[in-house]
Amino acid sequence: MNFFDIGFIIASVVCAVGIVRRLARWCGKPTSEVSVSSLSWHRRLFLALKIFFLEILLLGRTCRTGRIRWLAHCLVFFGFMGLLLFHAMDDTITARFFPAYESTLDPWQFLRNLFGGMTLIGLALMVYRRVRLRSLRSLTRFQDWAVLLVVGGIILSGFLLEASKIMSPAVFDVMVYDYFIPEDGSDITALKAVWAKKYGVVFPEEISDSDDVFENGLSLNEDSCVDCHSDTTSAFISRPLASALHPLAPALNRSRADEVFWYLHISLCLIALAALPFGKFFHPLTTPANLMARLGRRDAAKDDVPSPAIRGLGIDACTRCGECSLHCSVGPAFSVLGNSNILPSEKLISLKGFESEASLSGQALEAFAEGSRICTECLRCTDICPSGINLQDLWMASKKAVSKVAPDSNQAIRLMEISERAAPFGECSLPPISGLADNKESYLACVQCTTCTSVCPVVAVSEDPSRDLDLLPQQIMNLLRMGLKEQTLGARMVWSCTTCYKCQEHCPQNIRVADVLYELRNTVATRLREGECADERDG
Amino acid sequence: MIKDDTIYDVMVIGAGFAGMAAALFASAQGLKVVQTGATGGIDFSTGFIDLMGVHPMEEGKRWNSPWAAIDAAVKDYPKHPYALLKRDEIAEAIDTFTDFLAQNGLDYVGHSERNSRALTPAGTVKRTYRVPKTAWKGTLALESKAPTLFVDFHGLKGFSGKQLVETRKRNWPGLKTVRIQFPSGSGELYPEHMAWALADPAVREKLVAEILPHCDDVEYVGFPAILGLNDPQQVVAQLEELSGKHIFEIPTMPPSIAGPRLRAVFDRGLPVLGVRTLSQKMVTGVEKLGDGSFQFAVGSGAAASTVNAKSAILASGRFFGKGLRADRNSVSEAVFNLPVVQPGNRDEWHLHEFFDHKGHPVNMAGIEVDEQLRPLNAGQPVHDNLYAAGAILAHQDWMRMKCGAGLAIATAFKAVKAMKG
Amino acid sequence: MKGMDKPVKYAYFPGCKIPHHLPEYGQSVETVCAALGIELVPLEFNCCGWPMRHDNELASIFSAVRNFAVAEEAGLPILTPCKCCFGNLKYAESRLAEDGKLVVLVGRLLAQDGLAMPKSINVSHLLSVLDEQVGVELLQRQTATPLAGVKVACHYGCHALRPGNVTGFDDPLAPTLFERVVTALGAETVDWDLRLECCGHPLRGRDGVIAESLMRKKLENAASVGADIIATACTYCQLQFDKERDGLMLNDPLRKAPPAVLVTQLIGTALGLDASVLGMEKNCIPWRVPVLQDRTL
Amino acid sequence: MKVIETRILILGGGATGTGLARDLALRGIPCLLAERRDINAGASGGNHGLLHSGARYVASDAESAIECREEGAILKKLAPQCIEDTGGLFVAVEGDDEKYIADFQSMCDASDVPAHEIDIREARELEPVLSDKLIAAYSVEDGAVDPFMLSLDNLAQSVALGGQYLRNAKLIDFSKDNGRIQRSTFLDQTTGEQFAVEAEIVVNATGAWAGIVAALAGAHINILYSSGSLLITQDRITKRVVNRLRKAADSDILVPGGTVSVLGTTSVTIDSPDLCRPSVAETNSIIEDARAMIPVLDTTRYIRAYAGVRPLVLLGDSGDARNVSRNFSLIDHARDDVDNFITITGGKLTTYRLMAERTADMVCAKLGVDAKCTTRTEPLPPSTMGRWTEPGLGPKSWIQNRDADDLILCECEMVSRNAINAIVENMGGMHGNSILKAIGMRSRVGKGPCQGGFCGLRITGHLYDEGYVSEAKGIEELQSFVGRRWRGFSPILWGLPMVQADLQEALYCGALDLELHDDDDDDFTCEDA
Structure with a gap:
């Protein structure tokens, strides 16, 4: 077994195991409340065909998010598919359909360069986009660069491999040894002259440049080589690359750069194969699969509760293009709070972690929970997603799940015992902006008439206000006036305020009761955030 | 800044008794009315309409006839605002006002031409001219000394049936009290919230079931004023039907429901009459335009606006209503900076004893007006189209003379009449 | 059908909940505005900031102000059909006006997104536009099938109404705007005690017991005064009275209490528009529209 | 007439009287303490509540300064529940006497009073409300003391050790025989009945009333009544005590106390201690003077004013009241031929313990008892009687351990019904007359912004409910409480x-x-409407 076989087997096994694990994860969830779309079979078929052509082959949804992005994806998609089918799988596909196939013949040699070139241009556009858009740059993670690097590496190593083969006398020698029976030594010289000039091989020795020798070489070449070797000028990238590398050629040839690049190229391909089921590498498979599974739906209608497998597929279909985050309705919250889990593309990664067996804990869990809470379910990410992922559904499901393990400040308060609620929070380095609660002047005008409580609808509908709400509005104001803010923060009145502003509107002395209650909630939320960070630091 | 292009006939500044009455009377006269003012006076009222109860203050002498009391007071205080009104004007004002309340579901009753006696939550008895229909049976019970049960509730503070019994039992035998659990909700209770709960007829039934075992030997049952938000008469009627007893309400200390009921009538009734209300907004500035009309800056923040009016009625109340302001040296008027008649020095403002019958001199401070209720400066009207009404007027102590609501309504009536010419 | 004399144009701010949770509001707003000659321009707004105001005021205000900046770039005033969006946008406006420190902070955040602090802020709630721009007279004129005999309990919703000095929506204690619009359609409005109370939705997920109690009180009150429907003009209030109510037990009597109908659905019905273009079929608690007499017949 | 026998009768329930009762009780001599009104009704309740570090007296009265320093340290250690160790500042503003400022440090050093100069900027960081016209600042060890808790805790321990306490007990007369007071006659102001007390020794600790009481026994003390008014702010303005760095004058001390600050004081000579009440003129002058030091005092909301009378015992010629010694006077009236009668008066709240110790020493000498004072080392135990005067206790206990059916009756300071019941229970049989005022004295009731406007009525209702008052009594209590x-x-x-x-x-x-x-x-007749 040679390097390739061993490598291929290992990569295939890794790939297969990875895929199986993924599929297992999709299907392993208990199924509940799945509803099946009621479309008829011919309607489904029509939709499937439409999706296949418009959205998978022509990347129609990608087009909605931007021309450059679409162009880049088309170039990479078609370029890479071309390479994959005609070049990488030449034995199984190309050779079978084209018995005369030789990788060094045109059009294959040309096409390989064309596809490779397309892919490279596409990748370059992608890199450009990620670097240029500030908001996207901040979202870009290791796996985004990894995909670009590996795919780019495959293509570049391929070109380098081809270029180094073009100029390699050693390769020439092997070919001569295999396919050419020289009548005398001058034949070799003649052939070398042709190959040096026409095919770009860089021989270490001086090559005759006489016309006779060249003529002879040409005919020899005609007899023995052209059946298998087109002019390397059709390798319109590799050949110029070889020319460019001409000054380095002797050194490269000496060190058998062609073999080095072969190993590099193959290794990268095997890495790509092995990495296929991991992270973003999987999206070329899952995205089309997801598009098909969703049958092109852009919305997330309530009657459409997908099966866990489809949900899993959806999670894995993310191409990490970042479009969802660029259009996210609560993006401004990310700007202020700095929690990347607010943005859908990043939250999705945490969701994967959350759904995995290891799950999330500590700060990562809190960050994910906060991101989930802040989402307003506005549907925009789902609408824009080029992969057609039903993000809305994912968020609505994960919101419920995460709130069970990571309560928000409101839930946290309600889980506490009365004594704990009295002064549950540490100090906070960030004072609230409005600073109403701490400013005694806010309560200076209070005449103690208790109108704020009297008009409060929450107190009105409470069965036993002092039991269920701990403190009433005027009591909170009085505690704050007395400088006992810590005693108010855990009071359920603060958290059960329905924000109707009646207290503030009816106050004869214009005390900003409701605004103060808002601020108290802000204070606790900030402290809990900071507290989590501090716990993480200390523990 | 919102600009309202309408030119109103009159701007009413204030939303207490005087402001509400002025808006009502002016709109009834076909005037285009705009009204501003924050919650205050009327929300804290007991719901009683006093006309005149005590004179002279230093003797603490109570009167059965408010008209006789007014005559006596005007004789001793020639500058008392009542001196500017004729008896039939006052009567017409009060009747128009209570008619309007009645049309909106809040009937007022009393003895014809004389004061009734009414129970307060402290257990004291005061004389007042008109009481809400839901309190009237209390007056009847008190005046006839009929056996009565006072009901109070666990969790409703500041209202003690025992206090009522103790303070009144010397001259009113057959009093008893019971403290019960309110059928809907427990812990700390507020009258307004209890009134919410009583919107549900099932709660009324439970309430009657709670009290019936204690009702055997009584004719009347008195409750704190909690019997319904805006339809107390209906609630009381149903309780009477269920219990077979006479039911009445006793006002509670603020925040009570009596004030908000009154306020609600105006909140609903005035817009129907075409009054433009700018509730919860204070006048922050005023400018007299070339044509003699006023331009007011009203409110603050997003709701700030300018309002133009041909004339104005100042009914902004005293210190709690923010019509008057006191600094360490003097009392001033908040909107027009009108001259305020006042005692010279702050140590003359108040007497040494809070409950001194004579009344604190600062209570007589206020705006002096001519016979058309136009504020005066050195004997001359400050503006010929500015009128003042209510508690802001000088030479009256509504708290000691027991003339708050009546004076407010009557002077508002007169101001509108003077304006119409 | 003819709209207003001069066309009015607004940047349309539907808010986050309409697209997924209450599409019937979006649909009916767009339909009715088109019919009345109000041009709605879709801009890419972000969240109004209200949902995050419990957590972080700066995030909330920045969210709101970012929308003002977007609208100003387009040179359009904002129209929103949601009272919570309206309330928070107005709150942000008032906070900017009173707090210079905040202006600096928000300005810095805006600059990061390549936006400038808006010079003027102009946001209206749909009801105000109907009342002030369209006008009661035009509504009356355009009403093809008057809602005669329909008793409507207008639900004001808190965040547009209060605090009055922040929102400037209507008189915070004695509002009349909603009734004006509804009576223009030929319907009758009812007076109810809890007219200005909270629907309870803000406590969904925070205090479910009180959230439901508030809803119940209001529904009971509306039913007791004989209302046929409760009219709403707010995404959250409608969610509460329609979608959340739908979660009640099947035998709960409040399911039979007056259904909640969006103001735009009411107007659309009066204008003679088809129920389907008003998203009526999406209402969970259906309003069985009575047979109305077409004015033209 | 009922006659009560006791070894020692103490007249006056201020800090000295209650302190003496405790001191003697600890020496094994239980006393009867009789008070005309209620604890701290005089100067003990009418002062800043300042625990002097001594720095205020370094210029005028080095002896007082040293006493204050020593006694302040003892109280901080032994009665921490009554003390808030806030620390203090002495600050001068533009225009203040430069010479005094320059000498301050050395004067403090001379009396061993710790003081060190701090940077003006630092002072303004510590207390941001200080004027920007500050020119000097020193940090000292002042503190705040709760005089009500202090007296109640002293009283509670003396009662626990067998002492008795009578309030509303007005002294009417002494009957003397043989150069001794044989019997003291009192009027119980609740019942209107008279009773008598027979004691071996009578101690007159009536503060400003000492001269009047002594006169009843035929003794003479020449006392100058210096009334001082103070203002309470709604909010706590500073964390520390702030003194004006100048020769002691009016309105130059701001003392924080729990949730409020106390500003004062003035010095007005009055003819009788019963005439003491704060006036408008004093209020104005306090603010106008103090705003130079802390400008916000000009605009902040005040809750109330109050006044106390300093009894200044004239030893020689009288002049300006402030120049008279603040040191206390312990008088053995044997000099007036009343052998078993002692007067203790004057002094400062900070030195009350020392005054009690010296008085007790004299009592013991007269009794021929040999018992050493232990109050210098024995901690003052916190009592249930005194605890409700602490600001913030009401709200904290309401939040942490309230009963399901409890209710807040005083909203401003969050005093609940149960707290009020506990206070009344602790008064024992002594609640009697002016119960509402007594509740106010033992708690925060009536001390918030409403000044009794709402809580008065609510608590009156509760007193009726509990049967503590009946018929018109509750209304009278309310009137008298609001009047006070x-x-x-x-x-x-x-x-x-x-x-x-x-x-x-x-x-x-x-x-x-x-x-x-x-x-x-x-004679009201009923007609139909």
Whole structure:
């Protein structure tokens, strides 16, 4: 077994195991409340065909998010598919359909360069986009660069491999040894002259440049080589690359750069194969699969509760293009709070972690929970997603799940015992902006008439206000006036305020009761955030 | 800044008794009315309409006839605002006002031409001219000394049936009290919230079931004023039907429901009459335009606006209503900076004893007006189209003379009449 | 059908909940505005900031102000059909006006997104536009099938109404705007005690017991005064009275209490528009529209 | 007439009287303490509540300075529940006496009073409300003391050790025989009955009333009555005590106390201690003077004013009251031929323990008892009697351990019904007359912004419910309580307090007719409407 076989087997096994694990994860969830779309079979078929052509082959949804992005994806998609089918799988596909196939013949040699070139241009556009858009740059993670690097590496190593083969006398020698029976030594010289000039091989020795020798070489070449070797000028990238590398050629040839690049190229391909089921590498498979599974739906209608497998597929279909985050309705919250889990593309990664067996804990869990809470379910990410992922559904499901393990400040308060609620929070380095609660002047005008409580609808509908709400509005104001803010923060009145502003509107002395209650909630939320960070630091 | 292009006939500044009455009377006269003012006076009222109860203050002498009391007071205080009104004007004002309340579901009753006696939550008895229909049976019970049960509730503070019994039992035998659990909700209770709960007829039934075992030997049952938000008469009627007893309400200390009921009538009734209300907004500035009309800056923040009016009625109340302001040296008027008649020095403002019958001199401070209720400066009207009404007027102590609501309504009536010419 | 004399144009701010949770509001707003000659321009707004105001005021205000900046770039005033969006946008406006420190902070955040602090802020709630721009007279004129005999309990919703000095929506204690619009359609409005109370939705997920109690009180009150429907003009209030109510037990009597109908659905019905273009079929608690007499017949 | 026998009768329930009762009780001599009104009714309740570091007296009275330093340290250690160790500042502003400022450090050093100069900027960082015209600042070891808790804790321990306490007990007469007081006659102001006390020794600890009481025994003390007014702010303005760095004058001390600050004081000579009440003129002058040091005092909301009388015992010629020694006077009236009669008066709250110790020493000498004072080392135990005077205890206990059916009766300071019951229970059989005022003295009731305007009525209802008052008594209690609050409320009525007072009067007079005699007009005839 040679390097390739061993490598291929290992990569295939890794790939297969990875895929199986993924599929297992999709299907392993208990199924509940799945509803099946009621479309008829011919309607489904029509939709499937439409999706296949418009959205998978022509990347129609990608087009909605931007021309450059679409162009880049088309170039990479078609370029890479071309390479994959005609070049990488030449034995199984190309050779079978084209018995005369030789990788060094045109059009294959040309096409390989064309596809490779397309892919490279596409990748370059992608890199450009990620670097240029500030908001996207901040979202870009290791796996985004990894995909670009590996795919780019495959293509570049391929070109380098081809270029180094073009100029390699050693390769020439092997070919001569295999396919050419020289009548005398001058034949070799003649052939070398042709190959040096026409095919770009860089021989270490001086090559005759006489016309006779060249003529002879040409005919020899005609007899023995052209059946298998087109002019390397059709390798319109590799050949110029070889020319460019001409000054380095002797050194490269000496060190058998062609073999080095072969190993590099193959290794990268095997890495790509092995990495296929991991992270973003999987999206070329899952995205089309997801598009098909969703049958092109852009919305997330309530009657459409997908099966866990489809949900899993959806999670894995993310191409990490970042479009969802660029259009996210609560993006401004990310700007202020700095929690990347607010943005859908990043939250999705945490969701994967959350759904995995290891799950999330500590700060990562809190960050994910906060991101989930802040989402307003506005549907925009789902609408824009080029992969057609039903993000809305994912968020609505994960919101419920995460709130069970990571309560928000409101839930946290309600889980506490009365004594704990009295002064549950540490100090906070960030004072609230409005600073109403701490400013005694806010309560200076209070005449103690208790109108704020009297008009409060929450107190009105409470069965036993002092039991269920701990403190009433005027009591909170009085505690704050007395400088006992810590005693108010855990009071359920603060958290059960329905924000109707009646207290503030009816106050004869214009005390900003409701605004103060808002601020108290802000204070606790900030402290809990900071507290989590501090716990993480200390523990 | 919102600009309202309408030119109103009159701007009413204030939303207490005087402001509400002025808006009502002016709109009834076909005037285009705009009204501003924050919650205050009327929300804290007991719901009683006093006309005149005590004179002279230093003797603490109570009167059965408010008209006789007014005559006596005007004789001793020639500058008392009542001196500017004729008896039939006052009567017409009060009747128009209570008619309007009645049309909106809040009937007022009393003895014809004389004061009734009414129970307060402290257990004291005061004389007042008109009481809400839901309190009237209390007056009847008190005046006839009929056996009565006072009901109070666990969790409703500041209202003690025992206090009522103790303070009144010397001259009113057959009093008893019971403290019960309110059928809907427990812990700390507020009258307004209890009134919410009583919107549900099932709660009324439970309430009657709670009290019936204690009702055997009584004719009347008195409750704190909690019997319904805006339809107390209906609630009381149903309780009477269920219990077979006479039911009445006793006002509670603020925040009570009596004030908000009154306020609600105006909140609903005035817009129907075409009054433009700018509730919860204070006048922050005023400018007299070339044509003699006023331009007011009203409110603050997003709701700030300018309002133009041909004339104005100042009914902004005293210190709690923010019509008057006191600094360490003097009392001033908040909107027009009108001259305020006042005692010279702050140590003359108040007497040494809070409950001194004579009344604190600062209570007589206020705006002096001519016979058309136009504020005066050195004997001359400050503006010929500015009128003042209510508690802001000088030479009256509504708290000691027991003339708050009546004076407010009557002077508002007169101001509108003077304006119409 | 003819709209207003001069066309009015607004940047349309539907808010986050309409697209997924209450599409019937979006649909009916767009339909009715088109019919009345109000041009709605879709801009890419972000969240109004209200949902995050419990957590972080700066995030909330920045969210709101970012929308003002977007609208100003387009040179359009904002129209929103949601009272919570309206309330928070107005709150942000008032906070900017009173707090210079905040202006600096928000300005810095805006600059990061390549936006400038808006010079003027102009946001209206749909009801105000109907009342002030369209006008009661035009509504009356355009009403093809008057809602005669329909008793409507207008639900004001808190965040547009209060605090009055922040929102400037209507008189915070004695509002009349909603009734004006509804009576223009030929319907009758009812007076109810809890007219200005909270629907309870803000406590969904925070205090479910009180959230439901508030809803119940209001529904009971509306039913007791004989209302046929409760009219709403707010995404959250409608969610509460329609979608959340739908979660009640099947035998709960409040399911039979007056259904909640969006103001735009009411107007659309009066204008003679088809129920389907008003998203009526999406209402969970259906309003069985009575047979109305077409004015033209 | 009922006669009570006791070894020692102490007249006056201020800090000295209660301190003496405890001191003697600890020496094994239980006493009867009789008080005309209630604890701290005189100067003990009418002062800043400042635990002097001594720095204020370094210039005028080095001896006082040293006493204060020593006694302050003892109290901080032994009665921490009554003390808030805030620390203090002495600050001078532009225009203050430069010479005094320059000498301050050396004067403090001379009396061993710790003081060190701090940077002006630092001072303003510590207390941001200080004027920007500051020119010097020193940090000292001042503190705040709760005089009510202090006296109640002293009293509680003396009662626990067998002492007795009578309030509302007005001394009418002494009967003397043989150069001794044989019997002291009192009027029980609750019942109107008289009773007598026979004691081996009578101690007159009546503070400013010492001269009047001594006169009843035929003794003579020449006392100058110096009334001082103080203002309470609604909020706590500073964390520390702030003194004006100048020769002691009016309104130069701001003392934080729990949730409020106390500003004062003035010095006005009056003819009788019973005439002491804060005035409008004093209020104005305090603010006008103090705002140079802390400008916000000009605009902040005040809760009330109050006044106390300093009894200045004239040893020689009298002049300006402040120049008279603040040191206390312990007089053995054997000099006036009353052998078993001792007067202790003057002094400062900070040195009350020392005064009690010296007095007890004299009592013991007279009794021929050899017992050493232990109050210098023995901690003062916190008591249930005194605990409710602590600001913030009401709200904290309400939040942490309230009963399901408890209710807040005083909203401003969050004093609940159960707390009020506990306070009344602790008064034992002594609640009697002026129960509402007594509750106020033992708790935060009536001390918040409403000044009794709302809580008064709520608590009156509760007293009826509990049967503590009946018939018209509760209404009288309410009238007397509100009337008493008015003494301190009326001088500060401008701005927001004026609004509050307007509301209070509208409620009590406008709505409830509480200023009038009860309307019991039986000839009222009933007609139909």
